[in-house]
Amino acid sequence: MTLSATSFQLVADLVRRRSAIQLTPGKEYLVESRLLPLARDAGVDLETFVAGLRTARPDVLTEVVEAMTTNETSWFRDGAPYQAMRRTEIPRLVEARRGVGRLRVWSAACSTGQEPYSLAMCLSETLPPAMSAEIVATDLSEQVLERARSARYTQLEVNRGMPAQMLVQHLRRVGTEWEIADELRRMVTFRAHNLLDTPPPGPFDVVFLRNVLIYFDLATKRGILDRVLRVLRPDGVLVLGAAETTLGVHDGWERVTIDRTSVYRPLGAAVTTIPAPREPLAATGTDGPPGTSLPRGPLTAHRTGHHAGTPPTAVRPTGGAAR
Amino acid sequence: MRALVIDDSRTMRRIVAGTLEGLGFETLQAEHGQEALDHLEAGEQVDLACIDWNMPVMDGLTFVTKVRANPQWRNVTLMMVTTESEHGQIVRALAAGAHEYLIKPFTPDAIRDKLDLLGLVPVEEPA
Amino acid sequence: MTTTTVELDQVHAIAQEVFAAMVDGDLGLLLPWDGALPALDDAIVAWVDLHGEWSGRAVLVTERSTAEDLARALLGLGDDEAVSPADLDDAFGEIANVVGGNLKSLLPNPGTLGLPQVGAEVPPVAGAVRAQHLPLSWRGRLLVVDVWVNLGGTSTTSTTGGTR
Numbered sequence: 001m002t003l004s005a006t007s008f009q010l011v012a013d014l015v016r017r018r019s020a021i022q023l024t025p026g027k028e029y030l031v032e033s034r035l036l037p038l039a040r041d042a043g044v045d046l047e048t049f050v051a052g053l054r055t056a057r058p059d060v061l062t063e064v065v066e067a068m069t070t071n072e073t074s075w076f077r078d079g080a081p082y083q084a085m086r087r088t089e090i091p092r093l094v095e096a097r098r099g100v101g102r103l104r105v106w107s108a109a110c111s112t113g114q115e116p117y118s119l120a121m122c123l124s125e126t127l128p129p130a131m132s133a134e135i136v137a138t139d140l141s142e143q144v145l146e147r148a149r150s151a152r153y154t155q156l157e158v159n160r161g162m163p164a165q166m167l168v169q170h171l172r173r174v175g176t177e178w179e180i181a182d183e184l185r186r187m188v189t190f191r192a193h194n195l196l197d198t199p200p201p202g203p204f205d206v207v208f209l210r211n212v213l214i215y216f217d218l219a220t221k222r223g224i225l226d227r228v229l230r231v232l233r234p235d236g237v238l239v240l241g242a243a244e245t246t247l248g249v250h251d252g253w254e255r256v257t258i259d260r261t262s263v264y265r266p267l268g269a270a271v272t273t274i275p276a277p278r279e280p281l282a283a284t285g286t287d288g289p290p291g292t293s294l295p296r297g298p299l300t301a302h303r304t305g306h307h308a309g310t311p312p313t314a315v316r317p318t319g320g321a322a323r
Numbered sequence: 324m325r326a327l328v329i330d331d332s333r334t335m336r337r338i339v340a341g342t343l344e345g346l347g348f349e350t351l352q353a354e355h356g357q358e359a360l361d362h363l364e365a366g367e368q369v370d371l372a373c374i375d376w377n378m379p380v381m382d383g384l385t386f387v388t389k390v391r392a393n394p395q396w397r398n399v400t401l402m403m404v405t406t407e408s409e410h411g412q413i414v415r416a417l418a419a420g421a422h423e424y425l426i427k428p429f430t431p432d433a434i435r436d437k438l439d440l441l442g443l444v445p446v447e448e449p450a
Numbered sequence: 451m452t453t454t455t456v457e458l459d460q461v462h463a464i465a466q467e468v469f470a471a472m473v474d475g476d477l478g479l480l481l482p483w484d485g486a487l488p489a490l491d492d493a494i495v496a497w498v499d500l501h502g503e504w505s506g507r508a509v510l511v512t513e514r515s516t517a518e519d520l521a522r523a524l525l526g527l528g529d530d531e532a533v534s535p536a537d538l539d540d541a542f543g544e545i546a547n548v549v550g551g552n553l554k555s556l557l558p559n560p561g562t563l564g565l566p567q568v569g570a571e572v573p574p575v576a577g578a579v580r581a582q583h584l585p586l587s588w589r590g591r592l593l594v595v596d597v598w599v600n601l602g603g604t605s606t607t608s609t610t611g612g613t614r
Contacts, residue, residue: 074436155408155426155552156467159433163440164424168413175556176463331565334524334537334544338472341526377551377563406551409560427548428471 007050018065034067074161078242080261103133106204109212110137113148120184138193151180202231211241225250238264329359330375342431356381376405391420464552473523483585498550502561505600508550512593517542539568
C-alpha cells in the first residue's frame with residue numbers, strides 16, 4: 001500500500017509544525033510502517049486514518065507526531081551551548097566556587113542520557129583538579145532512565161554528534177555497543193521527575209532545560225521557569241534549546257549572548273515569590289506529554305536483542321497524576 | 324564545497340556522494356587511496372574527503388598519512404567512513420591525522436552531524 | 451565444545467543496525483523469521499571472510515528478487531527501476547561487507563576482512579562449522595545471516611576471485 005502524496009504531505013506538515021522535524025519525500029515507507037499500527041488500532045485503513053487527522057483530537061495528533069519523530073537524541077546537541085559552557089560559563093563558575101570545590105548541574109530532560117553524559121565529558125575536560133561536579137539528571141520516564149543508567153549506546157547512537165576524539169577518550173567498546181567510562185558515570189545520578197513538581201534539591205550552578213518547554217502552554221512554562229529559578233544560584237546559568245527563549249515567557253531572566261548561542265542568568269537576584277500552582281495536565285492547547293520523555297522513534301528504544309517491532313508507548317496527557 | 328568520496332564499493336560511494344550532494348556538496352569519487360591522491364595531485368580543489376579504510380592498491384589510513392604529510396593539502400578535512408570500529412583502530416586513524424570518524428552503518432543524519440562538528444555545513448540547504 | 455565467537459543477539463543487533471541505517475530507516479522492518487524456512491527459488495549469496503583470533507565467513511542468503519529490492523533501497527531507486535547485475539552484486543555484497551565488518555570488530559584483536567563476493571551459492575569452507583544461523587524477515591521476505599567459524603585454525607580461502 002502506498003500512501004498518497006496528499007496524505008504524506010498532511011503528515012509531514014503536522015510533524016513539522018509540532019516538532020520542526022522535516023519528513024522529506026522518500027520517507028513514505030517510514031510513515032506507512034509507523035502509522036499502520038495506529039490506523040489498525042482505530043479500526044480504519046491508513047488513508048482514512050490520515051484524512052481524519054484534519055479534525056483529530058490533540059492527543060491523537062500527539063500520538064502521530066510521537067510515532068513519526070525519528071531519533072533526535074544526539075550528543076552535544078547543537079554544539080554551541082557546550083562550547084559556551086567550556087569557554088565562558090564553566091571557567092566563570094569555577095572561579096566563583098573555588099571555596100565550595102564543586103559544581104552542581106541539573107539536566108532536566110535527560111532522556112536516554114546523552115545530555116548529562118555530554119556535560120560530564122565537558123566538565124571532566126575543563127574542571128581543574130580541585131573541583132568536582134555532580135550532575136542530577138531527570139526525566140519523566142523510568143524506561144528511558146533505565147537506559148540512561150546503563151550508559152551503553154549502539155554504534156548508530158554514538159555516530160550522532162559525538163566527536164571521534166571524545167568517543168575514544170570517554171567510552172569503551174562492550175560487544176557491539178559503547179559504554180561511558182566509569183569516572184563519568186560516577187558524576188551522574190538519574191532520577192524520575194515531573195517538571196510540574198518541586199525540583200530536585202538545589203542549589204544548582206547550571207540547569208539544562210532543553211527542548212521540553214515547547215510541550216507546555218505559557219502558564220505552565222512560566223511555572224517551570226519559576227521553579228528552576230528557585231533552585232538556581234543567582235550567578236548560575238540556564239541553557240535552553242536552540243529555538244527557545246525566556247523572552248515573553250518569564251521576566252526573571254537575563255539573556256546573555258555567547259558566540260553563536262544564548263544562555264540565561266537570573267535577573268539581578270530577583271526571584272519571583274508567587275507560588276507556582278500545580279497545573280492540570282492536558283490543558284487545552286497542550287499538545288505533548290507533560291514532564292519530559294520526548295517522543296522517540298524505535299531507534300532509541302533499541303537495545304541489543306530487545307528491539308521493539310512497534311513504536312514505544314506514547315506518554316499521554318491524562319487528567320490526573322503523571323504516569 | 325567539494326567532497327572526494329573514496330571507497331572500493333560503488334554502492335557505498337553512491338550512498339555517501341548522494342547524501343553529500345543533498346547537503347549541497349559537489350562530489351568526486353575514487354576507488355582507492357591512490358586514485359584519490361591522483362585527484363589531489365592533479366590540483367582538484369577538495370574541502371572534504373570521506374575515506375573507507377580497507378581498499379585495494381592504497382588503503383584509507385595510508386591515504387590519510389600521505390595527505391597530512393603534504394602542507395599543500397592542509398585544508399582538506401579528512402573523515403574516515405568505515406566498518407573498522409575497534410577502539411584501537413579509531414585511535415590509529417585520529418593519530419594518523421584524520422579529523423573525524425564515521426562508523427558504518429550510518430544514517431544520512433549522522434553524516435550531517437559530523438559535518439556540523441567539522442563546521443562544513445553549506446550556507447543553505449538546497450530546496 | 452563450540453568456542454564462543456559471536457553471540458546470536460550480536461549478529462541480530464548488527465543486522466538490525468545495518469538495515470535501520472542504510473536500508474529501511476526503521477528498526478521494525480527486520481524481524482526474526484517466524485516458522486519453517488521456505489525453499490528459495492533463485493537464491494543469491496553474498497559473503498565476506500574474516501581473519502582474526504578465529505577465521506570465519508559471514509554469509510547472507512536471500513532470493514534474487516529480494517536482493518534486487520535491497521539494492522533499490524540502498525541506491526534510492528524506484529520500485530520499478532531495473533537493477534543491473536553489476537549494481538545488484540555490488541549492493542548486496544556491500545551489505546555483507548558492512549555486516550561482516552561489524553562482526554570482525556567484535557574480535558578481540560583487529561582482524562582483517564576479505565573482499566565481499568556474490569554468487570549463486572557459497573563455496574564450502576573446509577573445517578568450518580556454522581556457529582550462528584539467523585533467519586530474518588525483511589518486509590516479510592526471507593533473508594538468512596550465517597556465521598561460519600573455522601575451528602581448525604587454518605584461514606578460509608576464497609575459491610573465486612572477487613573484484614569490485
